[in-house]
Amino acid sequence: MTITAASPLATATAPRLRGSARRQWLGLLYIAPAVALVIVFFIAPVVFTVWMSFHNWPLLGSPSWIGLGNYTRMLTDNRFLSALSFTGYYTVIVTIAIFALAFPLALFVERERRGVGAYRTIFFMPVVVGLATASLLWVxxxxxxxGLFSPILRMFGVTGRSANLLATFDGAFWTIIVMVVWKIVGFTMIILLTGLQSIPTDLIEAARIDGATAWQRFRMITLPLMRRTLALALILSVTGSVLAFDQFYIMTSGGPQNRMISVVYYIFNQSFVSFQLGYGSALSIALLGILVALSVIQLWLLREDEDK
Known part of the structure; x- marks a missing residue:
C-alpha cells in the first residue's frame, strides 16, 4: 500500500515522528550537563596529560618536545619499578585481608537475627571516615x-618496652594494612551482602532439603551466583589499592628508608617535588593503562558469566 502525503495514515504518523524527535532532543538536553562535565574534568585533562607526557615540561621555563623519552626513561627507572613492585605487593596483601574479613562479616549480617541492623551499622561506620582522617587517627x-597501641602491646607482653610501630618497615606496613582493612572492609561487606541477598532463597532451601551441607551449599550455589558481585568488589578493591597515596604520605612519608613509596606517591614526588611535570604525566598515563587493563578484566569476567 502506498502512503501519500495527504493520506490519513501519513497525517497521523507525522505528529508521532515529530514527537519522537522532540523527545530525543530533550533527552540529549538532559544529559548535556553530564557530558560537559565528563569532557571538562576527564577527557580534556587526559588529553592534555598525554600531550605533556611527550615533553620535557619543567615547572618554570618552556617545555620541549622529547617524544617517547619519558616512556623509555620509565622502563629503566629503578625507583619507579621499586614503587610498582611495592604497590603490587601491598595490593595483594590488602585485597586478601579485606576479602578474608568482609566475606564472613557479610555472611554474618545477611541472616536475620536480633540486632543485625546494629551490627551492619557498626561494621560500616569506619567507611564514612575520610582516609586522610583515618590515617591521622592511626598515627x-x-x-x-x-598512643594506645604501645601500652596495649606491653600489657599483653608482645613487647617489653614502648614500641614505635611506624619506625620500622614491617611495623609501619602492617599498621597501614590493619588501618586500611578497618577502613574499607565495611564497604566490601555491603557489596558482598547485596550479592548474598540476591540469591533466591528457594535454591538454598531446596539444597538443604536434598541434604547438602553448609559448605556444599556455599561452594556449589553461593559462590557461582555471586560471581559478578565478587568481580565488582575485587576490581574496586584492587583499583583502590593501586591508587593508594594518603596513608603512605600521612603515616610514613614514604619511609622508613623510602621503602613505602607507592606508584601514586612516586608520581606526586616527580610532579610536585622534583617539578618534572612531563615525566609525572608519562607515569600517570602508564598508571591509567594499568587501571584500564583491570577494567578490561572485569568486563571479560562479566561477559564469560553471561555466556555461561
Whole structure:
C-alpha cells in the first residue's frame, strides 16, 4: 500500500515522528550537563596529560618536545619499578585481608537475627571516615608516647618496652594494612551482602532439603551466583589499592628508608617535588593503562558469566 502525503495514515504518523524527535532532543538536553562535565574534568585533562607526557615540561621555563623519552626513561627507572613492585605487593596483601574479613562479616549480617541492623551499622561506620582522617587517627594511636597501641602491646607482653610501630618497615606496613582493612572492609561487606541477598532463597532451601551441607551449599550455589558481585568488589578493591597515596604520605612519608613509596606517591614526588611535570604525566598515563587493563578484566569476567 502506498502512503501519500495527504493520506490519513501519513497525517497521523507525522505528529508521532515529530514527537519522537522532540523527545530525543530533550533527552540529549538532559544529559548535556553530564557530558560537559565528563569532557571538562576527564577527557580534556587526559588529553592534555598525554600531550605533556611527550615533553620535557619543567615547572618554570618552556617545555620541549622529547617524544617517547619519558616512556623509555620509565622502563629503566629503578625507583619507579621499586614503587610498582611495592604497590603490587601491598595490593595483594590488602585485597586478601579485606576479602578474608568482609566475606564472613557479610555472611554474618545477611541472616536475620536480633540486632543485625546494629551490627551492619557498626561494621560500616569506619567507611564514612575520610582516609586522610583515618590515617591521622592511626598515627596518633601508633604514637610511641601518647598512643594506645604501645601500652596495649606491653600489657599483653608482645613487647617489653614502648614500641614505635611506624619506625620500622614491617611495623609501619602492617599498621597501614590493619588501618586500611578497618577502613574499607565495611564497604566490601555491603557489596558482598547485596550479592548474598540476591540469591533466591528457594535454591538454598531446596539444597538443604536434598541434604547438602553448609559448605556444599556455599561452594556449589553461593559462590557461582555471586560471581559478578565478587568481580565488582575485587576490581574496586584492587583499583583502590593501586591508587593508594594518603596513608603512605600521612603515616610514613614514604619511609622508613623510602621503602613505602607507592606508584601514586612516586608520581606526586616527580610532579610536585622534583617539578618534572612531563615525566609525572608519562607515569600517570602508564598508571591509567594499568587501571584500564583491570577494567578490561572485569568486563571479560562479566561477559564469560553471561555466556555461561
Amino acid at each position: 596518633w594511636l601508633a604514637n610511641v608516647d601518647s
